[in-house]
Amino acid sequence: MDLPEVAVISGSEKDREIVEKVRKVLQYHNVRADYQVISAHRDPDRLDLYVKNAPVSVFIAIAGLSAALPGVIASKTEKPVIGVPVSGILLGFDALLSIVQMPKGVPVACVGVDNGENAALLAVRILNLIKN
Secondary structure, three states: OOOOOEEEEEOOHHHHHHHHHHHHHHHHOOOOEEEEEOOOOOOHHHHHHHHHHOOOOEEEEEEEOOOOHHHHHHOOOOOOEEEEEEOOOOOOHHHHHHHHOOOOOOOOEEOOOOOHHHHHHHHHHHHHHHHO
């Protein structure tokens, strides 16, 4: 069985619509992915264990509100992390700013609000660099 190349982690089941956008693009490009719902706030130990043991090359983290998930993942791995801010009460600006304003040493790539498609396409490009 082939191992997944990308881990797609959403902070909540409510992010299912964005996860599906990511899934469609990855499937179109024949990229194997593992999909998880793990909250950085409610289940930090499970997230830590998953990030440390995931046999993937890229993480896509989908999160709204405080959007801590991408930064927490990036703090636990040297692998690329792509953050997808999710729209909410503040139209996703809160999540967007949270993902964009990572501290030095904790890099996270950020795509537009609810733009799971671009996150998947960026993951595909990163994988193409790794493969070539």
